[in-house]
Amino acid sequence: MAEAGNKTKCLIIGAGPVGALAALYAAKRGWDVEVYELRGDLRDASTTPLNFTKSINLALSERGINAMRHSGSDGLLEAVLSETIPMYGRMIHGEDSKGDLTEESQLYDVHGRFQRAVDRGELNKTMLDYLEDLPNVELRFHHKLTGADFRKRKAWFEIQPSDSRDHQRRLQEIEVDFDIMLGCDGAHSAVRYHMMKFVRMNYEQSYIDTLWCEFTIPPASSEEESTVSTTSSAKDGFRTSPNHLHIWPSSDKMFIGIPSTDKTFTCTFFAPSSTFASLEQHPEDLEQFFQQQFPGAADLIGPAELQKQFEQNPHLPLISIKCSPHHYSSSGVILGDAAHAMVPFYGQGMNAGLEDVRVLFEHLDAHPATAAGRATALETYTTERVPDAHTVNDLAYANYWEMHAGVRSRLYLFRKTVEEFLSDKVPASGFETQYSRVSFSNQRYSEVAEVVERQRKILIRGMVGSLIVPVVGCIAWWASRWQTSGRRGSSVPFAGGVFRSLGDRIASVFGR
Structure with missing residues (x-):
């Protein structure tokens, strides 16, 4: 033709x-x-x-x-x-040891780049x-x-x-x-x-053992003002920050919210199929489940709407x-x-x-x-x-x-901090986070995976090297002291104490 x-x-x-x-x-x-x-x-x-x-x-x-x-x-x-609507990062929702609701902003990119809802x-x-x-x-x-x-x-x-x-x-x-x-x-x-x-x-074709259901957080000017709350980051008629992707992480489930220009949030509840089956069988447990797993989320939607939307909106599979x-x-x-x-x-x-x-x-x-x-x-x-x-x-x-675990992992956040520091302060290093490469560049996905894997290996070698050097130094110092003390007939602390001290210091970095 x-x-x-x-x-x-x-x-x-x-x-x-x-x-x-x-x-x-x-x-x-x-x-x-x-x-x-x-x-x-x-x-x-x-x-x-x-x-x-x-x-x-x-x-x-x-x-x-x-x-x-x-x-x-x-x-x-x-x-x-x-x-x-620009989204500059993730807002991680949870509660502290006192039971007070918390919000933690995690920027997507050290250079200020953002996603758009x-x-x-x-x-x-x-x-x-x-x-x-x-x-x-x-x-x-x-x-x-x-x-x-x-x-x-x-x-x-x-x-x-x-x-x-x-x-x-x-x-x-x-x-x-x-x-x-x-x-x-x-x-x-x-x-x-x-x-x-x-x-x-x-x-x-495969399905993962996770279903999803859509919810909506209404605008702050909603008629349900008396039954629906806001968070400390709420502004401009939104019930929570309009410039973040909101995540309520949990062990094997997650609730997220993305802002809309009409000041609502389109939210998605992800959970294993067994969780959905249990809630479908006992819908009266839904609000308590949300309060335990996603603190504050149910209050933003409203108890009545939470129940209604869960029952009316479809529970759909995720296909790959x-x-x-x-x-x-x-x-x-x-x-x-x-x-x-x-x-x-x-x-x-x-x-x-x-x-x-x-x-x-x-x-x-x-x-x-x-x-x-x-x-x-x-x-x-x-x-x-x-x-x-x-x-x-x-x-x-x-x-x-x-999204549901890494955002709370100190090891993940540590690696992200190192990569962002190198990207910002030492651009010649070529380091960038995987997220930045995927979301803020046009680099081929397959190349991103290869480069990120090389970065991972470099960081591991660097971290191992930073541990080995002081350990070898401590051993050399201990050996020298041991030889000296042997001649003088005095004793020195056992080298294990050095290793324990070093391990304690590393552990303290990650809060464990």
Whole structure:
């Protein structure tokens, strides 16, 4: 088609943030773009999200921002950023030995860089508004992908009734030709399913033993003022600090809150499935459970609302997906959750998906706009992106420990302090925390993992060396004194006392 002198015809399946950004990139290159979405118009408040939650706030970081920066859409990034709230760090909530509530701010970055809280719905709406104004883009909602032939480059869609009461009507099916199909249709991707019939795709799907449920903390001006509290960091109509990601850590569970521009907080409760099962069986224990595990959180929501939201909002699983390759020949490629769904603990799911778009089009731009050129581009894209996708998937899972336990670990905080000190005071050392590399740079995820591992080894050798040198010195001093005392016939303290003293001093650094 495109080889015959026509424009490249691109089908994008999924109109979420990743699909919308991919459509903008494709349209700016002069392609004929058709976006197909199973749901209704995502700008309509009545459209039910695929995960059935009312709203999800996300952390927008440098990778997502950079992808929008290179979209070629004037004003898009500024419009998106104007509806975000800066989060400079984590606010760790707990209580002291006296039972008083505590808040501890932990900055994300020694250089003052920050994450941005963004409403997924508003982000999606802004992108779709920009798409709708482009003459070479068509948005088609209520279309379900039912089949795809990536050799013949044909796709089939079932047109869903826009009115749910019209389910008795016979559904119409249409056939659409294409040059390239971009699958941006989420973890349960139809594009990936049909692509697997044409490519030998290694595929790994797993669920972790953790469920999640969404809650909302109301604004400080809520009518429930008498039953809902605030914290000492509350300001500007928010019940707690609007410039932090809030964490109530616990042994194997966690409660987090992300600010919204309407002065609410979108919160998520993570816990093992057994905990959810117990609370579902005994909902009357919910408030006491929250007071014990997440001190102060229930007071911010309100006891009645806590109970109501737990019962009404779904309790959902967390899925992790890895696959390879991410493409087939010149005609199909998957991006975002369709290629690498991950648990949400690094806040990189959407950012990685948006980055997929930028990286994909860098490869497409580097090769001729022919079938052969696209085949090469998709091959090199998969070669680069698969290891990065697998790495960030693993990092996201590992970060659950950091969020619910590491934030209270003295060893973790000590390493973070050392790395930040070196980054700030000795920049030539090249040291940065893993979090800063992931969230505030565009360095490849796989490279981040390699560099951070080298840093870890250097720090371990440095710490071991700092211990060995004084120990060897103490032994040499003790041996010298022993020889001297032997000649004089006097005694010296046993060397074990030196070692015990040294151990006590090291232990005191970590409060143990």
